[in-house]
Amino acid sequence: MPRIVDRDKKRSEIAQKAIEVLAKRGFQATTIQDIADAAGLGKGTVYHYFKTKEEILSVVSEEIFHEMERSFGAALLRIDKPMEKLSALIEEALHVTEDVEHLFIVYTELWLMNIREDKYNDYMSFIKNLHNDLKNLTAKMIDEGKKQGLWDKDTDSDALAAYLVASFDGVVVHYMMDKGNFDIRRVTKEFIRFVLRQGKPER
Amino acid sequence: MPRIVDRDKKRSEIAQKAIEVLAKRGFQATTIQDIADAAGLGKGTVYHYFKTKEEILSVVSEEIFHEMERSFGAALLRIDKPMEKLSALIEEALHVTEDVEHLFIVYTELWLMNIREDKYNDYMSFIKNLHNDLKNLTAKMIDEGKKQGLWDKDTDSDALAAYLVASFDGVVVHYMMDKGNFDIRRVTKEFIRFVLRQGKPER
Amino acid sequence: MPRIVDRDKKRSEIAQKAIEVLAKRGFQATTIQDIADAAGLGKGTVYHYFKTKEEILSVVSEEIFHEMERSFGAALLRIDKPMEKLSALIEEALHVTEDVEHLFIVYTELWLMNIREDKYNDYMSFIKNLHNDLKNLTAKMIDEGKKQGLWDKDTDSDALAAYLVASFDGVVVHYMMDKGNFDIRRVTKEFIRFVLRQGKPER
Amino acid sequence: MPRIVDRDKKRSEIAQKAIEVLAKRGFQATTIQDIADAAGLGKGTVYHYFKTKEEILSVVSEEIFHEMERSFGAALLRIDKPMEKLSALIEEALHVTEDVEHLFIVYTELWLMNIREDKYNDYMSFIKNLHNDLKNLTAKMIDEGKKQGLWDKDTDSDALAAYLVASFDGVVVHYMMDKGNFDIRRVTKEFIRFVLRQGKPER
DNA sequence: TATGAATGAGCTTTCATTCAT
DNA sequence: AATGAATGAAAGCTCATTCAT
Numbered sequence: 001m002p003r004i005v006d007r008d009k010k011r012s013e014i015a016q017k018a019i020e021v022l023a024k025r026g027f028q029a030t031t032i033q034d035i036a037d038a039a040g041l042g043k044g045t046v047y048h049y050f051k052t053k054e055e056i057l058s059v060v061s062e063e064i065f066h067e068m069e070r071s072f073g074a075a076l077l078r079i080d081k082p083m084e085k086l087s088a089l090i091e092e093a094l095h096v097t098e099d100v101e102h103l104f105i106v107y108t109e110l111w112l113m114n115i116r117e118d119k120y121n122d123y124m125s126f127i128k129n130l131h132n133d134l135k136n137l138t139a140k141m142i143d144e145g146k147k148q149g150l151w152d153k154d155t156d157s158d159a160l161a162a163y164l165v166a167s168f169d170g171v172v173v174h175y176m177m178d179k180g181n182f183d184i185r186r187v188t189k190e191f192i193r194f195v196l197r198q199g200k201p202e203r
Numbered sequence: 204m205p206r207i208v209d210r211d212k213k214r215s216e217i218a219q220k221a222i223e224v225l226a227k228r229g230f231q232a233t234t235i236q237d238i239a240d241a242a243g244l245g246k247g248t249v250y251h252y253f254k255t256k257e258e259i260l261s262v263v264s265e266e267i268f269h270e271m272e273r274s275f276g277a278a279l280l281r282i283d284k285p286m287e288k289l290s291a292l293i294e295e296a297l298h299v300t301e302d303v304e305h306l307f308i309v310y311t312e313l314w315l316m317n318i319r320e321d322k323y324n325d326y327m328s329f330i331k332n333l334h335n336d337l338k339n340l341t342a343k344m345i346d347e348g349k350k351q352g353l354w355d356k357d358t359d360s361d362a363l364a365a366y367l368v369a370s371f372d373g374v375v376v377h378y379m380m381d382k383g384n385f386d387i388r389r390v391t392k393e394f395i396r397f398v399l400r401q402g403k404p405e406r
Numbered sequence: 407m408p409r410i411v412d413r414d415k416k417r418s419e420i421a422q423k424a425i426e427v428l429a430k431r432g433f434q435a436t437t438i439q440d441i442a443d444a445a446g447l448g449k450g451t452v453y454h455y456f457k458t459k460e461e462i463l464s465v466v467s468e469e470i471f472h473e474m475e476r477s478f479g480a481a482l483l484r485i486d487k488p489m490e491k492l493s494a495l496i497e498e499a500l501h502v503t504e505d506v507e508h509l510f511i512v513y514t515e516l517w518l519m520n521i522r523e524d525k526y527n528d529y530m531s532f533i534k535n536l537h538n539d540l541k542n543l544t545a546k547m548i549d550e551g552k553k554q555g556l557w558d559k560d561t562d563s564d565a566l567a568a569y570l571v572a573s574f575d576g577v578v579v580h581y582m583m584d585k586g587n588f589d590i591r592r593v594t595k596e597f598i599r600f601v602l603r604q605g606k607p608e609r
Numbered sequence: 610m611p612r613i614v615d616r617d618k619k620r621s622e623i624a625q626k627a628i629e630v631l632a633k634r635g636f637q638a639t640t641i642q643d644i645a646d647a648a649g650l651g652k653g654t655v656y657h658y659f660k661t662k663e664e665i666l667s668v669v670s671e672e673i674f675h676e677m678e679r680s681f682g683a684a685l686l687r688i689d690k691p692m693e694k695l696s697a698l699i700e701e702a703l704h705v706t707e708d709v710e711h712l713f714i715v716y717t718e719l720w721l722m723n724i725r726e727d728k729y730n731d732y733m734s735f736i737k738n739l740h741n742d743l744k745n746l747t748a749k750m751i752d753e754g755k756k757q758g759l760w761d762k763d764t765d766s767d768a769l770a771a772y773l774v775a776s777f778d779g780v781v782v783h784y785m786m787d788k789g790n791f792d793i794r795r796v797t798k799e800f801i802r803f804v805l806r807q808g809k810p811e812r
Numbered sequence: 813t814a815t816g817a818a819t820g821a822g823c824t825t826t827c828a829t830t831c832a833t
Numbered sequence: 834a835a836t837g838a839a840t841g842a843a844a845g846c847t848c849a850t851t852c853a854t
Contacts, residue, residue, distance in 0.1 A: 026319060028231040031848060042815040044852085053849065105318060112311060115379055116227060128381055159393035162385060163374060170373025171366060176318055178331055182365060190362035207833085208838065234823065245840040250825070432725060434637040437827060448836040450831085459828065514721060521714060521785055522635060534787055565799035568791060569780060576779025577772060582724055584737055588771060596768035613854085614817065640844060651819040656846065 011049050014039045015059040023102035027057060027109055058123055061110055064103050065126035071100075072134065082144035087192050089138065093168040094188045096175060104172055135161045150197050164195065214252050217242045218262040226305035230260060230312055261326055264313055267306050268329035274303075275337065285347035290395050292341065296371040297391045299378060307375055338364045353400050367398065417455050420445045421465040429508035433463060433515055464529055467516055470509050471532035477506075478540065488550035493598050495544065499574040500594045502581060510578055541567045556603050570601065620658050623648045624668040632711035636666060636718055667732055670719055673712050674735035680709075681743065691753035696801050698747065702777040703797045705784060713781055744770045759806050773804065 017039040022030050032053060036043045050056045075092035079085045096104070107127065114124040138161035145151050151160075171191070175184040220242040224233050235256060239246045253259045278295035282288045299307070310330065317327040341364035348354050354363075374394070378387040423445040428436050438459060442449045456462045481498035485491045502510070513533065520530040544567035551557050557566075577597070581590040626648040630639050641662060645652045659665045684701035688694045705713070716736065723733040747770035754760050760769075780800070784793040 024319060026231075026315065028229075032850085033848080043849095044815045044817095045813080047850070048813070048815095105315065108311065108315060111376065111380060112229065112308065112315075115308060116229060124380065131377065131381075132384075155397075156389060156393045159386065159389045160397055162377070163370070163390050163394045163397070166373040166377035166385075166390070167366070167370035168373060169376050170369040170371060173314065173372050173376075174334065174365070174369035177314060177327065178334075181335075182369075183362070186359060186362045187366050187369075190359045191366045194358070194363055194366070235825085236823090246825090247827080247840045247842095248838075251838065251840090254825095256824070430725060432637070432721065434635075438829085439827080449828095450836045450838095451834075453829070454834065454836095511721065511724060514717065517782065517786060518635065518714065518717060518721075522633060530786065537783065537787075538790075561803075562795060562799045565792065565795045566803055568783065569776070569796050569800045569803070572779040572783035572791075572796075573772070573776035574779060575782050576775040576777060579720065579778050579782075580740065580771070580775035583720060583733065584740075587741075588775075589768065592765060592768045593772050593775075596765045597772050600764070600769055600772070641846080642844085652846090653819045653821095653848080654817075657817065657819095660846095662845065 007049065011059050012063060014041070014046065014049055015056060015063045018056055018060055019063065019106055020102050022057075022060060022109070023105040027053075027113070057110070060106060061123035062126060064107055064110075065130060067099075067103055068127070068130055072130070076137070082141040083148075083150075083196060086138065086141045086145075087196060089134070089141075090164075090168075090188065090192050090195070094171055094175075094184060094191070096172055096184065101176060104176070108173075131165055135165045138164055167191075210252065214262050215266065217244070217249060217252055218259060218266045221259055221263055222266065222309055223305050225260075225263060225312070226308040230256075230316070260313070263309060264326040265329060267310055267313075268333060270302075270306055271330070271333055275333070279340070285344040286351075286353075286399060289341065289344045289348075290399060292337070292344075293367075293371075293391065293395050293398070297374055297378075297387060297394070299375055299387065304379060307379070311376075334368055338368045341367055348399075370394075413455065417465050418469060420447070420452065420455055421462060421469045424462055424466055425469065425512055426508050428463075428466060428515070429511040433519070463516070466512060467529035468532060470513055470516075471536060473505075473509055474533070474536055478536070482543070488547040489554075489556075489602060492544065492547045492551075493602060495540070496570075496574075496594065496598050496601070499571075500577055500581075500590060500597075502578055502590065507582060510582070514579075537571055541571045544570055573597075616658065620668050621672060623650070623655060623658055624665060624672045627665055627669055628672065628715055629711050631666075631669060631718070632714040636662075636722070666719070669715060670732040671735060673716055673719075674739060676708075676712055677736070677739055681739070685746070691750045692757075692759075692805060695747065695750045695754075696805060698743070698750075699773075699777075699797065699801050699804070703780055703784075703793060703800070705781055705793065710785060713785070717782075740774055744774045747773055754805075776800075 014035065018030075018035045021034050021038045025034065032046055033043050035056060036046045039046065046056075050059070072089070072092055075088050076085055079088050110120065110123050110127075113120040135158070139157040142151060142155065142157040142160055146153055146155060146157070171184065171187060175182045175187075217238065221233075221238045224237045224241045228237065235249055236246050238259065239249045242249065249259070253262070275292070275295060278291050279288055282291045313323065313326050313330075316323040338361070342360040345354060345358065345360040345363055349356055349358060349360070374387065374390060378385045378390075420441065424436075424441045427440050427444045431440065438452055439449050441462060442452045445452065452462075456465070478495070478498055481494050482491055485494050516526065516529050516533075519526040541564070545563040548557060548561065548563040548566055552559055552561060552563070577590065577593060581588045581593075623644065627639075627644045630643045630647045634643065641655055642652050644665065645655045648655065655665070659668070681698070681701055684697050685694055688697045719729065719732050719736075722729040744767070748766040751760060751764065751766040751769055755762055755764060755766070780793065780796060784791045784796075
């Protein structure tokens with residue numbers, strides 16, 4: 001039993017170390033040697049913990065999911081009021097540190113692999129679930145907002161929530177594509193203002 | 204004298220054929236043989252028109268840019284009124300056909316490559332420019348909307364425009380990730396309604 | 407008939423132009439395109455005059471032979487006295503111009519090919535004949551020298567002649583290997599002095 | 610832990626095995642597979658020890674140098690008297706076994722490569738040094754001979770030594786070119802006689 | 813358990829040669 | 834006769850994976 005725990009812990013550790021190098025080189029261009037180096041292990045040792053290169057990616061995808069879950073969870077736990085929660089969610093989703101960039105890059109690559117080959121479905125399922133949770137949470141907040149008269153009663157909460165959650169990825173992509181020109185702080189601020197109708201013209 | 208061939212046209216043709224294969228397999232996994240097969244040519248012939256595999260990608264990126272430019276251009280040309288133009292832009296950006304999916308996948312991969320290695324900057328510069336054009340156009344439409352009292356005078360048009368344009372990519376990503384659950388038609392509709400404040404609660 | 411003459415003349419011309427590029431890059435590394443470029447022709451045109459790349463080399467080897475024959479012939483024709491002839495032969499053999507270097511490089515490569523594969527025997531046979539002629543000529547001069555009491559009666563004229571002729575190649579090789587340090591003029595002078603016993607200690 | 614291997618020793622072993630193949634086929638025509646086969650290894654294993662095909666050639670050139678150095682060293686060590694040393698040197702230089710032929714062929718090819726491209730300078734520098742050592746040694750012997758009255762006081766020892774050392778290569782070349790007609794034993798004998806003036810006509 | 817030596821499948825790229833014009 | 838487009842065989846090199854120690 002402790003054996004297995006150790007094993008899983010080591011797998012997780014190796015996967016963690018792998019993320020940065022996977023982000024920097026991409027899955028195909030990353031060699032097992034690269035990952036072994038990053039983990040401070042011999043190439044053969046990596047194969048003691050993973051049967052194949054793809055299996056590493058599988059654990060990496062879990063790690064990414066956990067990281068995302070953790071960061072959103074922390075952000076959302078400390079807030080009570082729905083509107084502030086929504087605002088905090090947006091802030092969190094668009095708070096791009098270097099580590100987040102790495103996660104995001106690998107996440108994007110996993111997305112591509114998932115699109116291309118069914119066998120990678122499992123790798124993304126965690127993240128799809130997270131998206132779904134975020135969407136549902138957001139939908140709930142929108143419903144709350146509708147009650148408060150912030151949005152029209154006819155608003156399709158679910159569709160709008162799906163849009164908002166999806167838009168996060170787009171913003172991060174465009175920010176990373178052109179950091180010099182894309183002022184993500186300003187965009188975040190305006191995004192929040194716009195969503196929360198704090199700047200709605202009529203009172 | 205040998206068959207006379209318009210080199211640039213042939214390059215463009217091969218690149219066009221390559222897009223589908225590149226979308227399906229990814230740049231690294233796509234072999235020159237794959238591209239040659241798709242173009243109905245011998246492997247060596249492809250090298251007659253391109254010095255390296257990367258050069259193919261370069262022309263592919265140009266083709267993608269032209270396709271995008273064409274589709275947006277067409278959509279925007281036939282509309283006059285700013286608000287309708289914005290609506291049409293969103294419709295167009297979120298109108299995902301199979302061909303668009305292919306372009307989008309390759310575009311995403313180019314994005315990854317660009318993030319990872321400076322040498323791919325040129326490949327993305329076309330598309331960055333397109334994004335910029337779309338953003339400026341959108342900002343103009345928002346300014347128009349501000350005049351019409353649709354949005355608050357304090358709205359940061361540029362930031363909001365950047366957000367909207369960026370969100371397109373996020374929506375497409377999420378749609379493609381989970382076609383079964385992500386109802387892009389409904390999301391598009393709600394997105395437009397939301398942006399255009401057609402459903403703003405107070406009058 | 408004039409047809410054939412023209413054809414042979416063109417073959418010879420192309421071969422002449424090929425020598426420099428063959429010297430610079432080597433047979434294997436030289437492409438037909440290189441040769442076509444050097445001859446100012448299209449690649450396909452070269453194939454009108456030569457069936458294969460090797461056939462070009464065949465004509466090249468003939469050209470080299472003719473060049474060598476010509477240069478030695480000229481040098482030897484204008485001299486009468488045996489000892490001066492020998493001296494002139496050495497001078498000529500060790501007079502290395504840039505053109506001679508090119509010939510020598512290709513000649514060396516042909517030698518290698520001949521050593522490695524029987525099929526190149528023909529290419530070298532011309533040159534072997536030339537060597538033989540030079541050797542016989544030299545042997546005759548040595549015999550003459552023996553009569554003049556310059557060399558011992560027991561001298562094996564043929565073996566000594568073979569040695570002298572062979573040594574030319576060695577000297578050229580070492581000169582070309584290390585032009586900075588190998589003073590071929592001085593070596594030539596001393597060589598001649600030594601061979602002609604002009605510096606023999608006892609009288 | 611994996612099998613422990615002395616990398617340098619293995620590199621040297623592979624290079625040794627490569628010499629014969631390189632001699633038989635030439636550098637360009639020799640495939641890595643050929644070398645791997647000769648060494649009894651897989652293709653990939655060869656790349657475990659050498660980064661590129663050229664790196665193999667580099668170690669080969671070192672091996673050739675060591676072989677030459679060894680054979681000359683052995684020949685010269687066992688003799689004391691200058692004149693006999695010179696005679697032994699010539700004997701050794703012209704003692705062409707099958708192994709020597711292989712070395713000589715590769716050496717000649719390295720010479721060609723060195724002539725053509727600067728980057729091969731290093732490969733030849735060992736051998737240039739050996740030539741220089743041999744030349745200096747020979748010059749010393751000639752000086753000794755001058756003291757003994759064997760050669761004229763005015764003899765340019767250095768130039769004559771350069772000539773003699775260079776002539777070795779020429780003799781080997783001509784011998785290998787035409788083994789049937791070139792009696793290297795006879796030539797060697799006459800060469801020695803000639804150089805040592807054992808057959809000088811006047812006393 | 814930990815390691816790196818060994819391996820061959822598979823990829824990009826080159827180029828002699830053919831052939832349509 | 835002259836040309837260059839077309840082609841596939843063949844070679845260098847990489848790397849996931851296996852395995853002996």
